[in-house]
Structure formats: C-alpha cells, structure tokens
Amino acid sequence: MRKRKIIITCEHGGNYIPREYKYLFAAHEKELSSHKGWDIGALEVAKYLSRHIPAPLSYQRVSRLLVETNRSLHSDELFSKYAHELDKPIKKYILNKFYYPYRNAVEKNLAKYIAEGHEVLHLSVHSFTPVLNGIERQVDIGLLCDESRWLELEFCQMWQAQIQQLLPEKLTMINVPYNGADDGFTTYLREKFPVEKYMGIEIEINQKYAGTEDQSVIRSVLANSLVISENLVAE
Template sequence: MADLGLDETERTRHIAWDIGIAALGEALSERLNATFIRQTYSRLVIDCNRRPGAPDSIPPVSDGTAIAANAALDAAGAAARADAIHAPYQAVIGEAIERRLAAGQETILIALHSFTPRMRGIDRPWKVGILHDKGDSRFARAMLEYFARDPDLHAGDNEPYSMDIIDYTIPFHAYDRRLPYAEIEIRQDLLADEAGIAEWCDRTEQALISARARYRDL
C-alpha cells in the first residue's frame, strides 16, 4: 500500500494508531491471564472498530491530514481491505468468545483504546473514559464508578467518544450475547513511556477487579 502515501511523521502520530495500547494490553494480559487480540494494521488502512463501508472506516482525511491513497480507493479496493483485514480480525474475536462460552468460562469483553490529548484544536481534560450503550452495560458502569472516585482523572462517561453509532466491535460481539463489557479510553500522553504504561496497568487492573466484584449488584 506504499504507506498510503504518508511520511513517517504522519504514520507515527495518533491518526494512525492508538499510542501505548499494545504495550498496555500485553501487560494486562499477563497480569490477568486474559486473551489479548490486537490489530497489526493501522486504522488508516481500515478501522476495525467501524462498520465496513462506514464513511470513517477508511478515512480520506484524519485530523486535518489527507490520505490520498484512501481518497482514491474504489469500492473494490475498500472491499478487499475489509475481506483481508477487518473480517479476519473480527472472526478471531468471535472464535475466542465462543471457545470460552463453550467451556463455561466467565467472559468479559474489554476494548482498549487511547485518545489524543488535543483534537481539532480542543483540549481534552479526561484522563480516562468508559464507553457503553446497549446490551449488558453493568460492568462498564461499574468501571466508570471506580474511576470516578478519583476526581483528578476527570473520568469520562462516554467521553471523549460515545458508544452509540460509531463503534463496531463491542456492539457486534457483546450486545446479543449479553456479555459484560467495557470500552476503555486512556489519554495517550499518559501512556508515552514504560512508567506510564506500568502505572495504568496497575490502575486498570484494579478497576477491572473492582468492576467484576461490583457489576452484578448494579
């Protein structure tokens, strides 16, 4: 794909990937003995947390940066990316869930994301946000309750994004199955180095443990 026509500076800033999340997910997976599934393609190739065919699934522009290779993409090219990248990723998630359910294992679906501290010229005060909407949202609400205890975190309730019409993965896999879930958004400047990742690994682990103990009471 010839780097989509973008130079290294653009390819390594927040428009291309969720900074810090791979390392955080790997650390949490080890701590919790949890399955960790991540996409290795940039979301500029195709965003696997969007419905294929949605206007922002293969964005022609992201935070002011034009992606010429996306703007020039035809329907066949978009379908090829969806078939080669989006569909296998979602299939792996679904298969992992079904294996756990078939084995009678407790299953909670957690989506990890990070967000830029500033978007379209607007500062974002939240250090962490929890996204939730339909389905069994009790676990997500329990996580929000945990983070909200610390006012310094400015914990966002469906901030800086909301799980209504844009998200794909959790609605697709969790809603009909009635799985407990939470989508966690952490500000990228807090995951910029090993110390930050270690701190948020501790904090997120405790939030997950607390929410697990609390959510059935909600």
C-alpha cells in the first residue's frame, strides 16, 4: 500500500480578536488568554509536525470565543456567550470573513488530493486544560477518532502502541478526553469523503506541558511514531 497524503490543521491556533470586536472582550481578557480562548501550545506542535513529517499546515488564529471554527453551523457553541448577542448580519459577516474561508480551503485541498487518487490522513491538532470543573485529567495525549470507521480506529491503535513504546512514562489514550465522533471539523469532513479515502484524527495534548521540555519530547515522539506507523501501513 502506498503512503497516504498527510495534512495538518489547527482550529484553535490563536486568541486573536479583530479590532472591531475587541469591545466584546474588554472585561474578559483573562478568559481570552485561558484555555477558553484558544488551545494553548497546539499551534507550536502543529508547526513542528508540519516541518518534520513534512505536511501542509492550515491554522486559525481567530479566537474560538469570537467564532468556533471546530463546530458546525447548528452548534450552540458556534458563537460564545460574548458574541452570541451580536446581530445576525454581523454574525453572518464573521462567518464569511473567518469561518468559511478556513474550512472551505481545507475541504478544497482534501477534495483535490482525493481526486488525484490519494488517501488522506488529516491530523487536527488540539490541546486541553489539565483540570476541568475541578477534576484533574490524567491522560497526557489523546488520539480521537470515529470508532465506527474501523480504518481510523485501527490506525489510532497502531499509533498509540508506537507512542507508548517511545514514551512509556506518558499516558496515551484513544477518544480521551473527548470522543472523536462528536461535533467537530473532522466529523463534518467524514460526511464529505469516503472512509477508504479520508481519515480524520484529532490529536489532543495536555496543556500542562505547553512551553516545557516535556512538550518538546511529546511533539518529537508524535512525529517519529507517526512515521513508523505510516511505514508499517505501507509494508
């Protein structure tokens, strides 16, 4: 089997707020800078993977608190409580300016690769807060997939085994701390492309490692273990 085409995305790469919407967050800078505003450390990992695999990278710098790029249009989380009361024309403008261009560009590239005969592995890089609602999360690395798509589950199991072999002191789990079949960009894309041509895997990294040497090790292991897993698939 030939190697797959790999693409990397990062839907929560920044907490940028365009000037005309800064007034919405004048009293909420703390939230904007926290895990609520962006996936801390995720873009750094995504850029590393893009360089070392190598693979093309798309990322969103606009904060999820203005518009949630990783949610579908029907989601209650599409606009946060800070942006929810904006008038419909303004929301439509925000979608047309920031949401659609990002998602449409990624979908267009996927369609192009698949039309060229490639199988595509889409890695969507995220991070998660180590403590949520007072509960400490024990997982260090999460690989999220739709378990009903056996190719995704099989690949995650293979990749998990390689990560654990290279990084046994860290806990890597499948569909923890979230379920990969829940509403998200990969879930949307699974509806657009056949299972034998598209795999959407979300990588979740514990934010307690952001900016530390541990994160440098984790990103290196992710890249090296992915190459090993892809070589095993190609054999």
